[in-house]
């Protein structure tokens with residue numbers, strides 16, 4: 001139970017329509033970079049060679065890239081809030097404007113439910129639903145229903161009552177059933193097949209998804225109000241007539257190969273000249289690709305930073321691509337609901353069962369931490385060495401191992417003495433990141449006093465004598481498991497992917513501490529929480545780790561941004577209390593299932609809500 005919960009989950013959708021060409025991106029990046037360098041450096045400057053004036057430039061206030069990222073994020077937050085809908089007319093109009101159809105039948109009741117539960121109603125908060133569901137317009141409704149009703153585990157709703165069939169994860173079906181049962185009285189008949197594994201399991205080829213999404217666009221129309229149908233079809237009760245079993249075309253054709261098939265044809269990860277999987281024992285170091293897409297080394301576009309299609313280097317830097325614990329992937333589009341997915345995955349996101357269950361051991365329960373001023377100036381992390389099946393030959397690529405190593409002062413001191421190389425990381429360019437601690441020759445000491453990070457178990461494979469591990473014992477000292485509430489006395493809480501997303505993230509957001517989030521996974525809430533306004537995004541290469549630490553903590557009492565850290569932590573907390581409540585999960589799942597029921601309905605093109613017209 002504990003190990004499972006400490007392992008993160010994963011999931012991910014693809015929105016072909018929002019993908020942009022790599023060439024466009026590269027051209028833009030070059031333009032932006034050239035522009036920035038001309039502005040900052042009137043003399044010659046390239047991304048490879050920083051002039052020695054770099055360190056002087058940042059003395060001016062407001063000149064650090066993070067200052068700008070935070071300012072932009074707050075602007076984005078304000079403009080999102082300005083989109084709030086206060087009545088059914090505004091909500092329906094906004095819906096038609098963004099989605100190109102009438103809202104689904106029952107939209108008015110849904111809106112009332114959301115209002116009665118004090119929801120902040122911004123149509124963009126539901127973007128993920130449309131991103132996830134769009135390709136399913138490419139399948140025939142009858143086919144979709146057959147695939148959904150034949151799977152186990154699943155939840156089905158008949159006559160406004162929900163029932164669970166089969167087992168998912170450590171009793172996830174109980175949480176999901178509770179979540180859906182709470183709104184079942186408003187729902188049409190529907191079958192919700194559940195992914196019972198940590199790992200997301202649907203990746204159809206990008207070309208197929210593109211075609212399906214085009215069918216969605218082609219079928220969008222605003223039918224004449226007098227002809228719109230307001231009633232969903234009813235479905236057969238499985239107790240009366242057992243559905244035909246659908247096992248799904250689940251298999252394993254190599255994780256990276258399956259992943260890159262989900263990438264746009266012109267993206268770097270699809271490029272046939274790309275080198276085969278990298279040598280895990282010699283970690284990539286310069287990460288020029290990340291530099292180009294970042295704001296001077298810090299995450300600028302969170303969607304892009306998480307996208308393996310534009311970051312082929314991630315295949316050697318994340319357990320999800322090296323060796324997941326379970327691989328049972330469908331390369332055909334089939335309906336499957338789960339808590340997280342990678343950007344290349346299809347499938348449908350619902351709020352994770354772990355967020356709903358809210359187990360005090362993993363959420364801290366009612367305790368969200370004490371006053372900021374009483375907390376320690378420390379980056380704190382405990383967790384299992386999960387992320388997939390780590391082995392003697394491959395552990396050096398795993399994201400949690402790399403993180404725990406890079407923040408370990410002893411390993412960093414050894415790397416400094418070894419031309420910046422360690423067995424599983426390379427140090428970032430300290431001039432590029434303007435690291436005062438490194439300039440003073442004190443990076444290890446700085447890390448030593450600013451962090452408390454350790455594994456709680458090494459999760460070796462083969463696992464012969466836990467808690468020990470032949471090949472990683474020399475690098476890591478394990479510490480006991482710790483309940484979430486004991487992590488809150490620390491100001492900074494890094495959160496790193498495990499086998500998929502990290503189930504503690506919502507609790508971290510709701511705490512008085514500041515989450516430092518590194519992930520490749522998408523979740524239901526992604527369009528409602530804003531990087532740099534509600535949490536601090538960190539790249540999965542961790543090239544920005546020391547820069548983030550120094551920006552907030554300062555070095556030798558100078559240059560820190562404690563007040564800003566506190567503001568992001570508390571803004572994130574108060575925002576999460578408004579938009580990540582259990583009520584918000586239910587409002588999301590209610591809306592999702594109306595849409596899903598419409599797509600699964602034989603009359604889907606004629607169904608809609610037009611009561612406001």
Ligand SMILES: *[C@@H]1O[C@H](CO)[C@@H](O)[C@H](O)[C@H]1NC(C)=O
Pocket residue numbers: 161162163164
């Ligand atoms: C609703 O479904 C549950 C199973 O989830 C069942 O125990 C209960 O009897 C059902 N209630 C009604 C009113 O059918």
Ligand SMILES: *[C@@H]1O[C@H](CO)[C@@H](O)[C@H](O)[C@H]1NC(C)=O
Pocket residue numbers: 224225226227
């Ligand atoms: C909508 O339907 C009504 C009645 O069938 C008809 O009079 C009207 O012309 C239609 N409007 C459009 C825009 O088709």
Ligand SMILES: *[C@@H]1O[C@H](CO)[C@@H](O)[C@H](O)[C@H]1NC(C)=O
Pocket residue numbers: 018019020301302303304307
């Ligand atoms: C971020 O990157 C995505 C592609 O991954 C792109 O669609 C989007 O427009 C970018 N956002 C911004 C603000 O540049």
Ligand SMILES: *[C@@H]1O[C@H](CO)[C@@H](O)[C@H](O)[C@H]1NC(C)=O
Pocket residue numbers: 409410413444445448
């Ligand atoms: C870290 O700090 C401890 C004392 O708190 C000290 O014993 C140890 O040598 C330090 N390690 C490094 C690498 O600075």
Ligand SMILES: *[C@@H]1O[C@H](CO)[C@@H](O)[C@H](O)[C@H]1NC(C)=O
Pocket residue numbers: 414415418421422423
């Ligand atoms: C020193 O660096 C090399 C790569 O240049 C690496 O293979 C080796 O593991 C490093 N040694 C230590 C002790 O980290």
Ligand SMILES: *[C@@H]1O[C@H](CO)[C@@H](O)[C@H](O)[C@H]1NC(C)=O
Pocket residue numbers: 404408409410411453454455474475476477478
């Ligand atoms: C830090 O690294 C050293 C050297 O590899 C290792 O002995 C020690 O156990 C590590 N500390 C932790 C907390 O993992």
